[in-house]
Amino acid sequence: MADRDTPTIKPDLRVNCGGIKAPNPFWLASAPPANSGLQVQRAFEAGWGGAVWKTLGTPIQNVSSRFGGHTIRGVQGAGFNNIELITDRPLETNFREIAETKRLFPKHAMVVSLMVETREEWRDIIKRSIDAGADGLELNFGCPHGMCERGMGSAVGQEPKINQEITSWAVEFSTVPVLVKLTPNVSNIIPHGIAAKRGGAHGVSLINTIKSIIGVDIDRFVPEPRVGGLSTNGGYCGSAVKPIALHMVAALAREKEFGLPISGIGGITNWRDAVEFILLGSSSVQVCTEVMLKGYRIVEDMIDGLENYMQEKGFATIDQMVGKAIPAFSEWGDLDLNYETVAKIDASKCIGCQVCVAACHDGAHQCIHPPLQGGKDGSRVPIVDESECVGCNLCQIVCPVPGCITMQPVINGYQPATWNQHVHDGKSLRPKKGAH
Amino acid sequence: MSAPLPAPLPADRSEAVFTDYKLPLAREHAIAEANRCLFCTDAPCVNACPTRIDIPQFIRKISTDNVKGSAKTIFEANILGMSCARVCPVEVLCVGACVYNNMDSPPIQIGKLQRYATDAAFEKDWRFFEAGPDTGKSVALIGGGPASLAAAHELRRFGHRCTIFEKRGVLGGLNTTGVAPYKMRADQSLREAEWILAIGGIDVKLNTAIGEHVPLADLESKFDAVFVGAGLGADSALNIPGESLPGVVGAVQWIEHIKRSKATLDGVSRCVVVGGGNTAIDAVREAIGLGIPRVTMLYRGSEAGMSGYEHEWDAAKQQGAIGEWKALPTAFEGTGKVQRIRCQRLDDTKKPIAGSDFTVEADLVLVAIGQSKLGQMLGSLSGITIDKGRVITDARGFTGRTKWYAGGDCTNGGKEVVNAAAEGKAAAHAIHEFLGAKGARHG
Numbered sequence: 001m002a003d004r005d006t007p008t009i010k011p012d013l014r015v016n017c018g019g020i021k022a023p024n025p026f027w028l029a030s031a032p033p034a035n036s037g038l039q040v041q042r043a044f045e046a047g048w049g050g051a052v053w054k055t056l057g058t059p060i061q062n063v064s065s066r067f068g069g070h071t072i073r074g075v076q077g078a079g080f081n082n083i084e085l086i087t088d089r090p091l092e093t094n095f096r097e098i099a100e101t102k103r104l105f106p107k108h109a110m111v112v113s114l115m116v117e118t119r120e121e122w123r124d125i126i127k128r129s130i131d132a133g134a135d136g137l138e139l140n141f142g143c144p145h146g147m148c149e150r151g152m153g154s155a156v157g158q159e160p161k162i163n164q165e166i167t168s169w170a171v172e173f174s175t176v177p178v179l180v181k182l183t184p185n186v187s188n189i190i191p192h193g194i195a196a197k198r199g200g201a202h203g204v205s206l207i208n209t210i211k212s213i214i215g216v217d218i219d220r221f222v223p224e225p226r227v228g229g230l231s232t233n234g235g236y237c238g239s240a241v242k243p244i245a246l247h248m249v250a251a252l253a254r255e256k257e258f259g260l261p262i263s264g265i266g267g268i269t270n271w272r273d274a275v276e277f278i279l280l281g282s283s284s285v286q287v288c289t290e291v292m293l294k295g296y297r298i299v300e301d302m303i304d305g306l307e308n309y310m311q312e313k314g315f316a317t318i319d320q321m322v323g324k325a326i327p328a329f330s331e332w333g334d335l336d337l338n339y340e341t342v343a344k345i346d347a348s349k350c351i352g353c354q355v356c357v358a359a360c361h362d363g364a365h366q367c368i369h370p371p372l373q374g375g376k377d378g379s380r381v382p383i384v385d386e387s388e389c390v391g392c393n394l395c396q397i398v399c400p401v402p403g404c405i406t407m408q409p410v411i412n413g414y415q416p417a418t419w420n421q422h423v424h425d426g427k428s429l430r431p432k433k434g435a436h
Numbered sequence: 437m438s439a440p441l442p443a444p445l446p447a448d449r450s451e452a453v454f455t456d457y458k459l460p461l462a463r464e465h466a467i468a469e470a471n472r473c474l475f476c477t478d479a480p481c482v483n484a485c486p487t488r489i490d491i492p493q494f495i496r497k498i499s500t501d502n503v504k505g506s507a508k509t510i511f512e513a514n515i516l517g518m519s520c521a522r523v524c525p526v527e528v529l530c531v532g533a534c535v536y537n538n539m540d541s542p543p544i545q546i547g548k549l550q551r552y553a554t555d556a557a558f559e560k561d562w563r564f565f566e567a568g569p570d571t572g573k574s575v576a577l578i579g580g581g582p583a584s585l586a587a588a589h590e591l592r593r594f595g596h597r598c599t600i601f602e603k604r605g606v607l608g609g610l611n612t613t614g615v616a617p618y619k620m621r622a623d624q625s626l627r628e629a630e631w632i633l634a635i636g637g638i639d640v641k642l643n644t645a646i647g648e649h650v651p652l653a654d655l656e657s658k659f660d661a662v663f664v665g666a667g668l669g670a671d672s673a674l675n676i677p678g679e680s681l682p683g684v685v686g687a688v689q690w691i692e693h694i695k696r697s698k699a700t701l702d703g704v705s706r707c708v709v710v711g712g713g714n715t716a717i718d719a720v721r722e723a724i725g726l727g728i729p730r731v732t733m734l735y736r737g738s739e740a741g742m743s744g745y746e747h748e749w750d751a752a753k754q755q756g757a758i759g760e761w762k763a764l765p766t767a768f769e770g771t772g773k774v775q776r777i778r779c780q781r782l783d784d785t786k787k788p789i790a791g792s793d794f795t796v797e798a799d800l801v802l803v804a805i806g807q808s809k810l811g812q813m814l815g816s817l818s819g820i821t822i823d824k825g826r827v828i829t830d831a832r833g834f835t836g837r838t839k840w841y842a843g844g845d846c847t848n849g850g851k852e853v854v855n856a857a858a859e860g861k862a863a864a865h866a867i868h869e870f871l872g873a874k875g876a877r878h879g
Contacts (some may be wrong), residue, residue, distance in 0.1 A: 074471035074499065351538035354477035370478060380480070380535075400474055401539055 011310035012317045013303065015049070018203025018261040018283040019177035021293065022109035022134035024049035025274065025318055026302050029265055029286035030113035030138060030181070033082065033296070037097025041104060044320065046296040050109025052205075053098060053284060055086035055140045056125060057115040057152070062088050067292075068214030068225040070240060080238035081214040083225060085146045086115055089136045091125075095132040102133030109284075111179065115140040115152050119169050126173040134177050139167060139201075142183035144235050154208070157183035160195035167199025177202035179263060184241075184248055185211050193252045197260050205263035205286060207245045209235025214397025225397055238289040242267030246280055253281025254326045261377045270298070271305030278318065279325035337422065338414035338430045341391035341407040343368065343384050349404035352380030356395035365434040386410075390434040444606045444626065450694035451617035454725055456521075458548065458619075470499035473544050476535055481546060484533035486858035487514035491530055495549055501611055507557035508564045510550055515565075515589045516857040517581050518558055518628050519611050519795040521550035522620040524854050525714075527747045558631060567637050568595030573871045576601065576659040578646050581609020582853045583665030583844025585629060586860030587867075588638050594868045598638045599659070603645035606696070607633075609667050610845075611853060613692040616718040618725060622695045647813055656817075656839060661867045664827060664835075664842035665860060668806035668850055674710065678768030679803075684853070687711065687719040687804035694722060704800045706730045708777060710765055711804030712742035717752050719802045724755045734760040735798060736782055760796060764788060810846050833863030834870075841867055 013024040028034040028043055029049035035054040043051060062084055070079030087094060102110045112134040116125050121315035122165050141163055143153030156162050163180065180196035182189060185209035196204050211233050214302050215224045223231035235340060245266020252258050264282030266332040268274055277285050290298055345356070345368075360368035367388035371379055384395075396405040461469065473495040477599040481491045490509050496504035510517035519748075526532070526547035534543030556562075573596045577584040580602030606612050608625035615625065627635040633640065646652060655662045673679055673687025685693075687709060693699050707723040709716050712735035723731045733752070735742060738761050742749060753759075760779075764786075781792035809825020819837030821828040826849050833841040843859030845851065 074468050351535040352476075352480065353474045353535040355474050358475075380478075426696040 009316065011307050011315060013049070013306065014286050015092050015264050017109075017316050018136070018179055018201075020050070020111060020203075020284075022049035022180070022284065023107055024303060025278065025282075025284040025306075026299050027109060027263070027284055027286045028291065030055050030111075030140065031288035031292070033288060033291040035087070036089070037101045040097075040101050040110075041300075043103070043291075043296045044105045044108050047299040048108075048296065050111060050284065051176060052111040052113050052138050053094065054128070055113040055115045055143070056091060056094055057147075059088050059090060060085040060146075063227045063322045065225040065227065068234065070214055070238070072240070077238060077293045079214070079236060080292070081209065081212050081225075081234040081236045083145050083227075083232055086140070086143070091128070094209050095128055098129070098132040098134065102135075109135050111136040111138050111178045113138040113140050113181070113391070114170075115143065115147060116151075117152060118351060122166065122169045123173045126170060127351035130174065131174055134176055136179060136202075137170060137174055138179045138181050138205055139170055140181050140208075141166070142181045142206075142211055144183060144185050144211040145233055154183040154185050154211075157181075157192060158186055160191045163192060164195040164199040167196050167201050171200035171202075177182055179205045180266075181208055182206040182248075183208045184244060184266075189248045189251055190255050190258070193255070193258050193260070198227060201260065203261035203263060203283075205265055206252070207241070207248050207266045209237045210241055210244065212236035221343070237266065238293075239267045239269050242273060242276075246276060249277060249282055250280040250326065250329050254329055261285035270419075271302045271309065274302060274306060275309055275321070276325075278321045279323070280329070281323040281326055283318065283322050285361070313379040333416050333420040336416040336418055337410065338417050340410040340412050340414075340430065340433075342386045342389040343391070343395050344406050344408045344412055345381060345384060345395075346404050346406070347379070347381045349401050350381040351401055351404075353400060354382055354399065355398045357382050359398045364392050365390050367434065368395055388434055444557045444696070445622050446697060447493040448698050449622075449696055450699045450726060451621055454617035454621065454722075454807070456618060457616075458852070460555060461545070461552045463547045463552075466498055466549060467501070469545055470495045470549060472536075474535065480533040480535060481530040481544075484529045485513075486529075486852075486854045487520070487861070488528075488858075489513040489517065489550070491546055494553060495544065495546070498549055498553060503553055503556045504562055506553040507562060510553055511557070511564055514857050514861075515586055515632055516564055516611075516628065516853060517550060518554035518631075518725035519582070519615070519620055519625060520854045520857065521547055521554050522624075523611070523615050523654075524852060525745055525748075527878060528745060528798070529854070544622040558627065561631075563634060565589070565635055566595055567592040567635050570597070570637075571871065573597070573660040574599065574658075574661060575867060575871075576655045577662045577663045577665060577712070578655070579609060579665040579667050579844070580604070580607040580629070580640065580642075581665055581844060582611055583667075583846075583856035583857065583860035583863075584609075584663060585632050586723045587663045587665065587841075587843065588860075588863045589632050589635055592635045592637050593738050594871075596660075596868065598869060599679075599810040600638060600640045601644045601646055601650060602640065602642050603648075605643050607640065609665075609856075613695055614688060614715075615695075615853075616691075616722060618721065631832040652813070652816065654713060658781075659839075661839045661841065662861055663833070663860070663867065664814065664840065664846060665844045665856070666813065666846045668845045669810045671803055672806040674765055674803060674805065674810055676765060676767050678770070678774065681768050681770055681774040682772070683770070683774035683799055684768050685802065687715050687802040688807055690802050691715075691719060691722065694726065699726070701726060701728060701800075704728055706732070706798050707800040707802065708732045708734050708760075708796055708798040709802045709804055710734050710777075711806075712737055712744055713806070714744045714748060715802060716802075716804035717742075717744040717748045719804050720752045720757045721748075721755060723800070723802070724752070724757060728800070728849065730758065731756070732760050732761050732796065732798075734765065734777070734779070736762065736764050736786055738762060738784075762786075763794075763796070766793075768801060774798060777801060807850065809849070814840075831862070831865075833859055834864035834866055 064085040072078040104173040113130040141157030147153035148155040264277035265286040366386040414430040421427040494506040494509040537701035607629035611625035762782040780788040811825040827842040841863040844856035
């Protein structure tokens with residue numbers, strides 16, 4: 001009773017990402033949902049804490065169609081791609097609407113994404129953006145389609161020297177913080193983050209979209225999205241890219257030479273995803289695809305889901321969470337090879353689908369078996385041969401019943417030993433399992 | 437020679453007013469439902485299906501829009517997959533076995549998914565099977581219902597020629613004459629029979645009763661093997677006074693009447709169905725569907741003790757059916773036609789309670805207490821065992837008399853279409869072995 005009546009302190013969701021302040025970490029990414037003043041104003045009304053305006057530059061002409069969806073087991077848009085370019089609206093219109101929106105929502109983060117070519121063009125567009133009220137700039141060095149073929153977007157982001165140089169121009173011309181948006185279409189993200197840092201950036205945002213073909217129309221023999229009888233590669237995004245984005249964010253966050261604030265982007269659909277990005281080093285997160293699929297009002301759940309999580313875990317501010325999981329992100333060679341788990345099936349929860357049996361037999365180490373014919377009471381609860389179980393997790397991943405299969409540590413009598421310790425110090429490793 | 441037969445199914449027959457009780461799945465819904473399937477290992481739904489359709493596999497094919505492959509998976513196991521999708525009591529078979537039931541999630545709608553795939557096959561007239569090369573052997577099949585159709589189709593795949601002898605003017609057996617029309621109408625059953633016959637090489641003799649038009653002995657001498665899929669006989673009678681009054685009808689006979697012709701229900705406002713099985717519940721729901729205002733099911737046992745499926749009775753109750761339990765009819769009474777049923781109340785041991793006489797008003801009585809068994813027709817053949825009218829066979833339909841096999845209601849006493857399909861197919865395999873290794877298998 002007392003517990004319930006005790007007022008809990010509301011967590012503070014305010015963020016400061018590289019000097020750009022916002023009432024909460026949820027920002028619209030530079031994309032169609034942040035294309036116009038009325039849209040961004042509606043987003044702010046719905047609860048979004050910031051917006052990165054759809055990239056400004058010399059207005060382009062778009063194609064139709066522009067988007068492709070990847071359906072996975074009936075889930076539409078589990079992955080998504082686009083071949084849309086930067087703004088196609090006159091710059092004057094964009095700046096007028098930015099100013100109007102900033103006037104109506106002075107406390108929200110108004111970041112303007114930019115992509116132009118020459119030093120003079122950068123000088124000009126930065127001045128106009130700041131005059132319109134931008135709280136920060138985001139340099140679009142990430143777009144992997146259309147613009148890169150004109151020497152912009154990912155063509156810049158893939159070359160650390162060019163990245164650094166253009167960043168230094170922007171920083172020189174800007175009186176507000178500059179974020180560099182990085183492309184994931186590189187083999188190692190670190191030199192690109194460092195290039196942005198050397199150019200003087202106040203932070204980075206990542207990932208932009210991944211070069212992709214979303215699918216093929218198997219009746220017409222044309223890739224998608226189809227523009228008449230042709231298609232082209234586009235930028236892949238949406239829920240399916242989250243693991244790639246998490247890795248790149250974390251790789252920069254733990255890099256000692258780097259150390260800039262990060263605005264995390266890539267497959268964020270809800271507060272849980274946002275928490276993961278924050279724990280791996282993001283001090284704000286940007287969302288596009290899920291808004292395109294469901295609309296602005298998803299932010300309500302993002303905000304109170306995050307608040308509830310923070311209360312439960314005892315976080316008073318977002319800063320307390322940023323990078324909290326980074327110390328636990330290590331190299332393979334530092335993992336304890338003597339740590340051993342085996343799968344345990346809770347017979348009271350098991351529904352007898354035996355999906356784990358097929359997965360283990362066909363996709364893992366053949367250690368989960370159906371019960372013998374006429375098993376107790378006709379039970380279909382599979383049996384784990386723990387002497388063969390390598391603790392791979394596959395059964396737990398395929399099990400449809402939450403909490404039915406758990407991976408439980410085994411006390412095997414071996415002291416922790418990593419590969420590096422084994423190679424350098426001769427630490428002894430437990431016998432291999434399932435390797436016969 | 438004779439006047440052409442009347443159209444087998446007049447357009448104004450009574451069953452035409454019925455629409456499907458369970459609606460078909462639209463493509464998007466089917467795919468969404470298919471994607472819920474867990475693709476179980478050694479799936480319980482398959483083990484619950486008498487014809488062992490590979491249910492997870494056909495459902496996965498629906499999820500990828502491989503509907504043709506899905507239909508083939510179904511028909512490979514059960515050539516009557518279209519009618520089974522409609523008439524199977526899935527609640528107690530595949531759907532009842534779905535593992536989702538163990539986690540308080542709705543089970544996969546297997547029947548509806550099967551209907552989705554098999555309807556597409558009929559709509560697009562997909563054919564999957566061809567007759568095998570002619571073996572020169574021939575098989576006679578008594579009865580043109582599900583058991584014989586399943587057996588004949590499988591025998592044709594082996595290349596044996598088939599002749600079906602059907603005493604009615606239509607094929608399909610109870611699928612045509614007995615299935616509740618809100619599950620499947622007679623024309624759909626005839627279409628299925630036609631689709632099955634399209635494999636070719638199946639001769640059909642309609643209006644041909646064995647023992648009447650063709651002597652039993654002829655079958656044995658003229659064919660290399662005989663399959664008996666004769667089904668059940670006429671409705672059983674209560675054998676109580678007044679049973680011959682107009683308005684007292686056997687339920688199976690009445691259902692055939694409404695499925696194949698236009699029934700006159702003028703002046704019928706109170707219908708009583710006597711019995712507690714699935715035929716009785718069907719008759720109740722059909723009588724309600726035809727607009728009879730008051731329909732009562734009168735059963736000698738308790739509501740919980742009915743042999744009919746609970747889900748069917750629940751549906752009947754929702755439609756307004758009334759139950760009269762622990763009631764034993766002792767006489768039908770009326771002037772010129774039935775007007776009431778005189779009954780006695782039974783106790784929990786189904787013994788009449790003295791002085792408990794009462795009457796129930798009725799102007800149509802449908803007697804649904806079972807059907808007679810037809811085994812006697814084979815009684816003259818030595819080596820064939822008949823038990824209470826049922827033909828006794830081994831698990832693959834062999835009767836014990838060389839050449840003679842049987843399956844369906846005449847052997848199982850009256851089960852589901854899916855049982856008949858399974859038994860017919862199993863017998864076809866046994867017959868094929870027998871024909872290939874004559875004398876070896878059965879001595």
